[in-house]
Amino acid sequence: MSSHPPAYAVPFWIDRQHAPRLYRLVHVGDENVRGLRVSLLGPGHLVPVFVPLLTPGASVTVTVVGVDLSLGTVAVVSWLRPDGEEYLWRFSF
Template identity: 55%
Template sequence: MTSTAIAYAVPFRLDRSRAPRVHRLVNVGDEPVHAIRVTLLGCGLLVPVATDRLEPGEALSISVIASELTQNAIAVVRWFRPSREEYLWRFSF
């Protein structure tokens, strides 16, 4: 089976310049993303993160409170493309 579909690259860059408490999720893609939700799996607390739309070039701040975050947590980012396809991406601290 041959597919001609082009892979969809994750449209985010993670800015860790204010880590460990604040991380910024920057939309480096060429289209807006919708209904973004970020959740934390593991130890720590994440200030609730949700936004309806993030345009290319815009950023979303993620505030984290934890003592040993680097070894015990993963953030999961959920969003929709304009086509209404849902995507998930995770990153560790």
């Protein structure tokens, strides 16, 4: 029987209070993340997001502009854990 490391919980929570144009990505994890980027798949535009270091409890605002986001637009969040491993997480609007 092989041993697997425990699952890594996504360390973010999305505050949608000012949706559909502003979303706050809140770091609810317990370790620093580096190189955080957010990009869009689908119609719409995103004010560029790159954060070199995001500490637990900190947040970043994602601003979306453009077309109707109900047409299948998805945000992709990427970041590096302290060990350098890259992770991707998607959320829809």
